[in-house]
Amino acid sequence: MEQDILQLDNQLCFRLYSISRKMTKAYEPLLEKYHLTYPQYVTMLVVFEHEKIDFKELADRVNLKTATMTPIVQKLEQIGYVRREKNPEDNRKVFVTLTDEGKSLNTRITDVPIELAQRLQLTVDKYATLVDELDELDALLNNVLQQP
Amino acid sequence: MEQDILQLDNQLCFRLYSISRKMTKAYEPLLEKYHLTYPQYVTMLVVFEHEKIDFKELADRVNLKTATMTPIVQKLEQIGYVRREKNPEDNRKVFVTLTDEGKSLNTRITDVPIELAQRLQLTVDKYATLVDELDELDALLNNVLQQP
DNA sequence: AAACGGTTATTCGTGTACGATTGAATTAAC
DNA sequence: GTTAATTCAATCGTACACGAATAACCGTTT
The missing domain is CATH 1.20.5 (Single alpha-helices involved in coiled-coils or other helix-helix interfaces)
Structure with missing residues (x-):
């Protein structure tokens, strides 16, 4: 009886853990042609909404720590979708902005959620x-x- | 209009992605005293249900690839909760069984889902x-x- | 029995994910 | 106006997560 609460099938958390990864996997083939992973895709969605956003605010919006966001944004910059520029008013801070390539992506990538x-x-x-x-x-x- | 489908707030996938990590984080302080991470905890839940289980079947049950499960089970063995033993009938396969420490954990860890x-x-x-x-x-x- | 195709667990490379630490820069306190 | 406390992005160490490659093994076919 008492053991039922340990049954995997009864766990809400496991469903979320498992389904979340399946969802990511379902996006993978659709994101392939844009050379994006799912976390990179979500990050781009936030950048699309702002045109110019604080690095810290970006991380908060995606619910990721800056330690996780740093390599993601670096990769997005390497691909060519975003630019990182120092905030002249506060040299600790970093702005993230869209490149022309990134703006183009914004209009094209709508096919992903639709598909x-x-x-x-x-x-x-x-x-x-x-x-x-x-x-x-x-x-x-x-x-x-x-x-x- | 068309851009609405790219809004982060409208994304089901992002909720799953975000909530799944929050759930894992909520378990963390409860699992601390057993020296377990969440994936290790879920793995133990499956082992509890079997007493003796194929490594491959264990990975399938948790929806993880064997490449991911290998270091998790190795860690659980190092902690002392499980044992890995070769299947004498098929030397490719590996059994995972509970140690006495693991059986003791089974009775004690019910406080985690309850809490x-x-x-x-x-x-x-x-x-x-x-x-x-x-x-x-x-x-x-x-x-x-x-x-x- | 040697070769073949399929299965299994491990290893490797890449990409998250985060706590803790670091180093630089800003702000607050005195 | 220097010191102290805070903030910020990056770095480091540990732990997943998985595709691809690997090595060992099994059953079958020839």
């Missing part, structure tokens, strides 16, 4: 429900993570 | 709903991943 939605065959209704439920879970998790 | 549920404050109803919906999404994802 994935097509493949996933999730109804608009279920999609919305899941988003809402996950947002509630996210709020609860933020409470848990607040206190040590 | 997390306590902290999360998710109602039984919402928990069940989320599990069902995630299982549906999982099935759809399996279809997507089947075809290249």
Whole structure:
């Protein structure tokens, strides 16, 4: 009886852990032609929304530590989608901006979420429900993570 | 209009990506006293269910490639929770079994999911709903991943 | 029995992911 | 106006995560 709570099949966390990786894997073939990984793709989505964004703010938005974001942005710069420039008003800070190549990507890459939605065959209704439920879970998790 | 589908806030995948990591982080302080990481914890949950399990079957059950599972099981062996032994009937295969220390862990570690549920404050109803919906999404994802 | 095709666990290379530390730069305190 | 505390991005060490390659092994076919 008591052991049931240790059954893998009963674990919400494992579903999230597993599904998250499957989702990343589902994006992989679609992102291939843009030479992007999923974390790099998500980072680009945030850069698209800003045109010029603080490196720190970018990391916060993607919920990654700067230690993780540093190599991601460096790779995106190497590919040619973004530029890193020092903030003249505060030499500790770094701006991230789109290159022309990055702006071009912005218009072209819309096919990725469209194609994935097509493949996933999730109804608009279920999609919305899941988003809402996950947002509630996210709020609860933020409470848990607040206190040590 | 068309750009809305690139908005991070509209992405189901990003919620899963982000929440999955937060969930792992929420487990961290609870697993600390057992010297386990979250992937190691999940692996132990499967070993608990079997007493003796094929290495390959273990990796499949946790949805990890053997290349990922190898160092995880090696670490668990080093800690002292499991033993790796060759299958005498097939020298390519490896069995994973619980040590006495591992069996002791099985009875003690039930406090982890209990304490997390306590902290999360998710109602039984919402928990069940989320599990069902995630299982549906999982099935759809399996279809997507089947075809290249 | 030698060769072949398939399976298995490991190794390797690349890319996250993060805590801790570092070094540079800004701000606050006195 | 120097010291102290804080902030920032990068670096380091550890731990996943996986594709590809590898080496050992198995069953089968010739």
